Amino acid sequence: MMLTVHHLGVSQSDRIVWLCEELDIPYELVRYDRDPVTRLAPAAYKALHPSGTAPVITDDGVTLAESGAIIDYIVARHGGGRLTLNVEHLDFARFLYWYHFANGSLMPCMMMLMAEGGMAQVMRDRAGRNLTALETHFADNHHWLAGEVFTVADIMIMFPLTTMRSFISLDLSPYPNVRAYLAQSARSCDFGHVEEQRLNMAIYQARSCPPIS
Secondary structure: OOOEEEEEOOOOOHHHHHHHHHHOOOOEEEEEOOOOOOOOOOHHHHOOOOOOOOOEEEEOOEEEEOHHHHHHHHHHHOOOOOOOOOOOOOOHHHHHHHHHHHHHHHHHHHHHOOOOOHHHHHHHHHHHHHHHHHHHHHHOOOOEOOEOOOOHHHHHHHHHHOHHHHOOOOOOOOOHHHHHHHHHHHHHOOOHHHHOOOOOOHHHHOOOOOOOO
8 A cells, every 4th residue: 555644734744745755755645624713633633543643644554653753664664764864974963863853852842832821931941942052053054954964854843943833923033044944945845746736734835834934
């Protein structure tokens, strides 16, 4: 059976569609819309996997959730190891750090910004520190997260910097190098045939991942 990406609109499954396009591998795209009032996933999507969250793929009897796990699976099984760095590469450690940074550090504090209470300000401060770390990285003349090479780390980071901002208020104006990085990413992508399917994804509405300001 063909690899199937179950795409929930305005969700972390943006990453998986982008990955498949970058790898230029065959896949089937199944589209699910959020409830227009609650903005939650439909019951059909939640039933795909016990986690009940996006992204989800199915492939030859395998059903898999979690962005990082899915990316690792697709790269290993269908991508020939592309868009990663091997252990001998000088930037291997940098690649690993930023690859796990997106969901390990940045996403948790951004999710907490959706909550109320005393921890909200703590998480906002932490988000600020994480964005400052990204700003410093790009100010140091790194074109991509792993240095000079585009990798899955760049795919992972796009959701919290772009689509996630549909759910929370996050001002990127103090981070000009981060904004330049997002603009660079937008220029590097051209998934016209995906646009023709009228997917409501920020990553494709402007040929990558706006809003960038």
